[in-house]
Amino acid sequence: MDILRQGFLRKLLFAKNKEQSTTLVCVFLRGGADTLNFVVPYGDDDYYRLRPSIHIAAPKNNKRESSIRLDDFYAFHPKLSPLYPLFEEGRLGIVQAVGSDNTSGSHFEAQDQMEHGSSQHQLLGSGWLGRHLRLHNNEHKKAISAVAMGTTIPESLRGAPNINVIQSLSDLKIHTASGNSQSARDAIAKMYGIQSNILNQHGQDTLGLLQKIENLQKSEYRPENNANYPQNSFGNELREVARLIKGQLGLQVACIDLGGWDTHFFQGQENGLQAGNIDTLAKGLAAFDADLHRYKNSVTTVVMTEFGRRVYENSSMGTDHGRAFTFFALGNKINGGQVLGKWPGLKNDNDEEGPGGLKVQYDYRSLLSEILLDVLNNRQIAKIFPNFRPQKIGLTKR
Amino acid sequence: MNRRDFVKVMAGTLSLCGCNDMISAVSKQFGQGIPKTLTPAQQSTLDKDFHFLSRTTYGLWPGDLEKVKNMGRKAWLEKQLQPQNINDTLCDLRARRFETIHHHFSTCYEYKKKTLRSEMVKHTLLRAIYSRRQLFEVMVGFWSDHFNIHIEKADCIYLKATDDREVIRKHALGNFRDLIRASAISPAMLVYLDGKSNKKQKPQDIPNENYARELLELHTLGVYGGYTQKDVFEVARALTGWRYHRRKRDVFFNVHLHDQGQKTILGHTLPANGGKEDLERVLDIVCNHPSTASYICYKLAKRFVAPKPPKQLVTNMSKVFSDTKGDIKAVLRYLFLSEEFYNPTFFAQKFKRPFHFIVSSLRFLAADTYARRPQINYLERMGQVPFQYPTPDGYPDEMQPWLGTLLWRWNFAHAVAANKVSGTRIHLRKLLKSLNINDKEQVTKVIAHFIGRLPTPQEQQIFAEYMNDKDMKKATNQQELLGLILCSPAFQRY
Numbered sequence: 001m002d003i004l005r006q007g008f009l010r011k012l013l014f015a016k017n018k019e020q021s022t023t024l025v026c027v028f029l030r031g032g033a034d035t036l037n038f039v040v041p042y043g044d045d046d047y048y049r050l051r052p053s054i055h056i057a058a059p060k061n062n063k064r065e066s067s068i069r070l071d072d073f074y075a076f077h078p079k080l081s082p083l084y085p086l087f088e089e090g091r092l093g094i095v096q097a098v099g100s101d102n103t104s105g106s107h108f109e110a111q112d113q114m115e116h117g118s119s120q121h122q123l124l125g126s127g128w129l130g131r132h133l134r135l136h137n138n139e140h141k142k143a144i145s146a147v148a149m150g151t152t153i154p155e156s157l158r159g160a161p162n163i164n165v166i167q168s169l170s171d172l173k174i175h176t177a178s179g180n181s182q183s184a185r186d187a188i189a190k191m192y193g194i195q196s197n198i199l200n201q202h203g204q205d206t207l208g209l210l211q212k213i214e215n216l217q218k219s220e221y222r223p224e225n226n227a228n229y230p231q232n233s234f235g236n237e238l239r240e241v242a243r244l245i246k247g248q249l250g251l252q253v254a255c256i257d258l259g260g261w262d263t264h265f266f267q268g269q270e271n272g273l274q275a276g277n278i279d280t281l282a283k284g285l286a287a288f289d290a291d292l293h294r295y296k297n298s299v300t301t302v303v304m305t306e307f308g309r310r311v312y313e314n315s316s317m318g319t320d321h322g323r324a325f326t327f328f329a330l331g332n333k334i335n336g337g338q339v340l341g342k343w344p345g346l347k348n349d350n351d352e353e354g355p356g357g358l359k360v361q362y363d364y365r366s367l368l369s370e371i372l373l374d375v376l377n378n379r380q381i382a383k384i385f386p387n388f389r390p391q392k393i394g395l396t397k398r
Numbered sequence: 399m400n401r402r403d404f405v406k407v408m409a410g411t412l413s414l415c416g417c418n419d420m421i422s423a424v425s426k427q428f429g430q431g432i433p434k435t436l437t438p439a440q441q442s443t444l445d446k447d448f449h450f451l452s453r454t455t456y457g458l459w460p461g462d463l464e465k466v467k468n469m470g471r472k473a474w475l476e477k478q479l480q481p482q483n484i485n486d487t488l489c490d491l492r493a494r495r496f497e498t499i500h501h502h503f504s505t506c507y508e509y510k511k512k513t514l515r516s517e518m519v520k521h522t523l524l525r526a527i528y529s530r531r532q533l534f535e536v537m538v539g540f541w542s543d544h545f546n547i548h549i550e551k552a553d554c555i556y557l558k559a560t561d562d563r564e565v566i567r568k569h570a571l572g573n574f575r576d577l578i579r580a581s582a583i584s585p586a587m588l589v590y591l592d593g594k595s596n597k598k599q600k601p602q603d604i605p606n607e608n609y610a611r612e613l614l615e616l617h618t619l620g621v622y623g624g625y626t627q628k629d630v631f632e633v634a635r636a637l638t639g640w641r642y643h644r645r646k647r648d649v650f651f652n653v654h655l656h657d658q659g660q661k662t663i664l665g666h667t668l669p670a671n672g673g674k675e676d677l678e679r680v681l682d683i684v685c686n687h688p689s690t691a692s693y694i695c696y697k698l699a700k701r702f703v704a705p706k707p708p709k710q711l712v713t714n715m716s717k718v719f720s721d722t723k724g725d726i727k728a729v730l731r732y733l734f735l736s737e738e739f740y741n742p743t744f745f746a747q748k749f750k751r752p753f754h755f756i757v758s759s760l761r762f763l764a765a766d767t768y769a770r771r772p773q774i775n776y777l778e779r780m781g782q783v784p785f786q787y788p789t790p791d792g793y794p795d796e797m798q799p800w801l802g803t804l805l806w807r808w809n810f811a812h813a814v815a816a817n818k819v820s821g822t823r824i825h826l827r828k829l830l831k832s833l834n835i836n837d838k839e840q841v842t843k844v845i846a847h848f849i850g851r852l853p854t855p856q857e858q859q860i861f862a863e864y865m866n867d868k869d870m871k872k873a874t875n876q877q878e879l880l881g882l883i884l885c886s887p888a889f890q891r892y
Contacts, residue, residue, distance in 0.1 A: 030789070105627060106615055108791050151781025152799040165802025167779070174808055177816035177877035184882065187864045188808065191886050194856050199749070199887050202801040210805070259788050264592045264608050265552075315603040316595035321611075 022298050022376055023245050025254045025288075026129065026156065028115075029281070029305035031262030032107060034274060034319050035326035036308065036358065038080060039094055039339065043073035046346040050312040054267050054319070065270050074339050078270050079278040082286035083330075090337035091289075091296075092330050093395050095367060097344050099307060099324040099360035107262070107321075110306035114364060115155035117385050124386070126159030128365075129253050131384045132372060133160040136252070144209055146253040147244060149237035154255045163202075164209045167233075168240055172213045185210070216247045227291035230283045234258050238288040245295055252376075261305060264318040289330065300331035300375045304364065310356040311346040323357030327367055333375045333397050340393060366390040374398055421491050422766045422823075430488045430528070432764045432825065433461040436832045438846035444745040447471065448850030452892040453702050453748075454478065454734060455532035456539075457758025460829065460847075475734055479571065479727050481531035489528035492768065496521050503560040503585055504647045514555050515785075518562070520769040522784040523777075526757045527767065537570040537726070538562075539753070540701055542784070543792030545581045545617065547590045549785040557586035557642075558785055574694065574724030575685045578617060582609075582677065583649050585642035591790060598638045598657035605657065610634035612790045614684065620696075623689030625664060632661045633684075636668055636676040651677075685724060691716040695729060701795055702733055704744040711738040746850075746891045749797035752780035755807055758892070759814055759884055762848050763824045770821030776813075779806045804890075811884030815877045826876055838862075838870045841879060849888040857886070 041047050042058035056077055059069040067075035068084050076084060086092040102110045102120045113120060117128030133145055148154050148165045157163045166172065174181045174188075185207060192203025221243050229235035234256065241254045260277050267274045285301065292299050308325035324344070330336070344359040369390035372378045374397065381390060425431070439445035447466045451458050454475070466474050477484065494500075496517035498509050506514060522542075529535045545565065549555040561584045569577035581587050588594040591609035598605065610633035614625045639656030642649045651674040661668040661676070664687065668679050684690055695715035699707030714736070715729050722728040733739060750758060756776060760767060767773060777783045780803040787793050794800075813819050815826070833843050841861055845853045853861065864882060868875040883889060 103627070104621065105611065105630070106621055107789060108615075109621055148802065151779070151802070152794075153802050158798060163802065172805065174805070174812065175818075176812045176881060177818075177874045183864065184812065184878065184885075187860055187882055188885050190860045190863075191857065191882075194854075194860075194887075198797065198801065199890065203804055203887065206804045262789075264606055265595055312604075314606055315597055315599075316592065316606055318592075318606075320604075320607055 021250050021252055022300070023251050023254065023295075024129075024371065024376060025241060025256065025299065025301040027256050027258060027281070027285075027301060027303045028111075028154065028156075029261050029303065030107075030111070030257050030259040031305075032110070032307045032309055032321055033261040033277075033305040033325060034263055034267065034309040035305065036311065037267075037269075037274060038077050038278065039070070039096070039326050040067055040075045040077060041073060041343060041346075042067065042075050044343070044346060047311075050346060052313070053317050054269055054313045056269055067270075070339060073343065077275070077278050079275050080282045082282040086286070086289060086330060087337055091332060091334060092328065093334040093336040094339045095327040095329075095362060095393060095395055096339055096341035097324040097358055097361035098304075098327040098341070098364050098367060099358075099362075100364055101360070102307070103323075105307075105321045107306060112155050114304070114306055116158070117156075117365060117368070119388070122387070127154070127156035128368060128384055129156045129255070130159030132376065132378055133157075133252060135380045135383055136376070136378045144212060144244065144249045144251055146255075147241070147251065148255040149241065150233075150257055154257065157253070157255060160253075164205065166240070168236065169213055169216060169243060172210060172217075174210070212247075212249055216243070216249075223287070223291040225290045225293050227287040228283075229287040229291075230280050232280060234280050234284045235287065238284050239291070242288060242291045245292060245299060263309070264314065264320060265316045267313075267318045285330065296332050300329065300333060300371065302330075302368075302371060303328040308358050311358055312356055321357075324360040325358075327362075327364065327395075329367070329371065329395055331375065335394055335397055340395060362391060362393055363388070366393055367395055370394075370396045418768055425488050425491065425766070430764070432828050432832050433464070434832060435834070436460055436829075436847065437464060438833065438843055439463070439850050440846070440852065442852045442854070443742065444849075444851045446740060449740070449745050450734070452746075452758075452850065453739075454536065455761070456526050456536060456754060457761035457892075458850075459761050460764050460832065472735065475533075475731065478531065478533035479731065481534040481571065484531050486530050489525060489530065492528055493521050493524040499559045499563070501559065502647055503557045503642075504644055506556040506559060507644060509556075511555050514559070515549065516774075518549070518559055519774060519784050522562075523753075523757070523769040523773070524767075526753070527760050527765070527769075533730070534570055537730075538566055540698070541566045541570055541577065543787075543795070544697070545587065546787050546790050546792035547586050547785065548788050550788075552589050554586050554590050557584075557589060560584070561586035569726075571727050571730075574690075574719070574726060575681060577726075578613075578685060579677075579681055581617070582613070582637070582681065583640055583642075585649060588640060588642055588649070593637060594641055596634060596638050596640075597655040598635065599655050605631065605634035605638055607631060607634040610637060613680075616791055618684040618693070619687055619689040620693035623687070623693060628662075629664055632663045633680055635659070636661050636663065636672070636680045639674075640677070688716070688720070691719040691724075695719055697795075698729065698733060703739055704747055705796065708738050708741075711736055746888070748892050749800065750890055750892050751793065751795070751800055752777060752782040752803055752807070753784070753793075754892070755780075755890065756810060759811065759889075760822070763814070763826075763829065763880075765814070765822055765824045767819075767822035772820040773822055776806060776810045776819070779803075807890065808885045812878075812881035815881040815884065816874070817877075826880060827873075830876065835870075838865045838868075841865060841870075844879065845883055848883050849886075857888070 037056050040056045048055050056067050059075045060066045065078045069075050100114055102113045115127050116124045118124045146157055146160050146163050153163050176184045189207050192200045229239045237256050244251050263274050305325050308322045309319035310322040314320050341361050365385045365388050369381045450471050451462055498514050498517045499521045526535050547554055547558055549558045565580040565584045591612055592606045593609040596606040607630055611630045615621045635657040639652045641652055653673055658671050660670040663683055666683050696712050699712050718732045719729050842852055
């Protein structure tokens with residue numbers, strides 16, 4: 001009875017304000033990003049002592065390329081400046097010292113675990129977003145519920161009811177010898193309909209996507225609000241996601257990867273290897289937010305990585321694999337404008353944490369649980385993160 | 399002058415003049431075309447020889463099936479295990495023409511990155527398509543993933559051709575310990591996994607663990623192989639001091655950058671002042687570790703037998719691996735002759751990755767290609783250009799990550815069938831003639847050529863409906879039929 005009533009009320013809500021479903025955009029920084037140099041703890045002397053050649057200097061007024069003061073303790077890397085206005089507006093939330101219980105120090109283990117939404121050695125076999133979509137595919141059965149930008153399906157979407165991997169919308173069609181692609185499409189549909197298995201399911205999904213994309217492509221895309229996407233694959237992918245959102249196809253989840261964060265070697269400071277990556281990230285997210293200004297209530301973006309890096313630099317002026325990282329979330333439903341979480345300090349003598357990683361204060365699943373509950377309206381946290389009890393952090397508005 | 403000599407002379411001349419049309423003509427003349435008659439599988443279950451060939455090659459070249467049926471699988475396997483005895487001149491005609499793949503790495507620095515990138519990719523693709531040493535090429539692919547190097551990192555692009563030649567190709571069917579050693583001090587690997595900046599010069603220097611970790615996690619023991627974080631650290635210490643010199647053309651050990659202290663690795667002690675011998679000790683320890691035998695054999699069984707290979711097979715293979723001290727040939731011989739390999743439940747259960755899908759399409763069609771840009775573009779859209787995988791685990795050997803590539807497979811299928819991939823030509827009429835196809839009642843034979851069995855009644859009905867109002871003599875109709883076969887779920891598997 002209760003469930004029926006809830007469903008009825010939801011339908012009523014959707015009917016009223018013709019708004020499309022909420023979209024969650026997951027940006028994964030592959031390689032273990034050194035977030036200590038994103039949100040710089042300039043108030044801690046240990047930071048400068050441990051990183052003699054790769055620290056970011058404390059904020060200075062009137063100096064170009066200075067870090068940007070967030071509060072008495074933290075400052076943004078200068079290349080994060082495009083995101084500062086969003087922080088000021090209170091829409092960009094930051095949580096310090098987030099991580100998983102994975103102690104392997106392996107990129108693949110840590111990424112897999114985080115994308116599966118599991119504890120170490122807990123084998124779930126599907127991704128947290130895959131489970132979320134399975135448990136939440138109410139009226140969006142026919143829609144393009146999930147896209148992954150790029151060429152491979154991320155583990156987080158494993159098990160989702162449909163996944164589409166694309167790089168751009170413009171070339172999504174089938175060309176055949178005679179030019180009559182309809183009969184080829186029909187025949188392919190039949191062949192992929194003979195048996196029901198994973199491969200055939202994907203064949204059907206791909207054909208379904210083609211039909212919808214065809215309708216979107218009838219006009220050229222112009223970003224709104226002077227949004228200026230960076231000229232690289234990250235910028236292009238964000239632009240295509242914006243296009244899909246505006247196309248109102250019922251997009252619920254979009255996954256975008258940004259790689260190049262495995263900075264063992266010459267990481268750089270205000271400029272250099274990592275600064276270039278931060279620049280791409282910040283410019284891309286700022287353009288995406290501007291372009292989607294009319295959809296601010298229905299789009300939320302999270303940025304995460306598999307682990308942070310060691311608090312001290314190595315002998316090649318880089319950093320090795322560490323533990324906790326800084327988590328970012330952007331949207332109207334986010335309690336932004338502050339750095340949540342206590343600063344754990346840079347001293348760490350606990351062997352289990354591995355030598356020199358930042359101590360994990362919050363399990364990443366606690367944050368994702370708040371997003372699922374308050375932003376995506378999915379209450380089945382216990383099924384998405386089995387055997388896990390989320391801790392209250394307060395990243396989202398109720 | 400016999401045929402072989404003639405071909406050799408022609409190879410020399412042609413590869414110098416680089417004249418593609420002549421190469422195509424000579425290739426067709428000397429056995430690289432389509433045989434006059436072809437006898438595809440005639441039963442509804444997958445042909446055993448077809449299964450054997452589709453796992454030991456990148457796809458069956460027209461005539462391969464008949465060859466194996468004549469000489470037997472065992473004899474064919476033995477021949478493939480001695481690749482140096484297989485004449486590969488026709489492949490060389492196409493694949494040896496790229497200068498940079500023969501050069502020492504120090505010379506590669508004189509070339510533009512674009513040239514190096516393009517020549518390495520073309521070389522890899524053309525070898526996979528045309529080499530008659532197919533098992534060797536398949537293993538080159540396996541080890542290239544296992545010891546993955548992303549050529550866009552730092553100087554790797556100048557060094558990978560040497561790694562491909564001196565590490566991967568030199569040892570692909572050799573001994574595992576030799577392979578690991580070659581890889582450990584390969585300049586490309588020293589750069590890719592930061593071994594060249596791993597040092598202990600000043601007392602406060604902390605080792606760079608990148609290579610040490612991947613050596614244990616990906617190259618030898620596997621992530622659950624029983625090592626600790628301390629072992630990673632100790633291996634990193636033992637491998638400090640290895641460098642390569644761009645101009646002096648060699649790899650060397652600098653003892654002043656080496657951590658000369660005592661190390662403990664997986665329960666073994668490396669005495670102080672081990673110097674460059676520390677490398678040999680580390681490699682002995684990891685190569686002799688039982689986890690390495692089972693991890694490598696598990697990966698091979700997963701690649702060649704089934705996504706979830708039978709445990710007993712992996713155990714038996716590991717025993718061969720340990721007994722022969724890592725003889726790759728012996729392990730493969732055991733695998734391809736094992737009972738488990740011929741278990742019909744594993745037939746056609748593996749999913750072709752994009753590279754495999756494209757190469758097998760071209761092989762089944764005996765295509766004439768020079769792997770130009772339009773051909774490479776398809777690999778790029780499907781995300782499997784050789785040497786472009788960013789992380790050290792290599793392109794995944796699973797179905798799930800590649801399921802998003804179906805649209806691009808379908809587009810490639812139709813483009814190649816209609817001869818619309820520039821720089822690649824197929825001779826469909828000739829293939830149909832060799833298969834003795836005269837009317838559309840015989841399309842089952844065309845399908846069987848590509849999938850190793852007759853189509854099921856349902857498949858047959860779909861093809862029949864598709865071809866219903868079409869004249870089989872018309873080229874576009876033949877092309878659309880072929881396109882559809884290459885699009886089918888059955889052709890995505892092997």
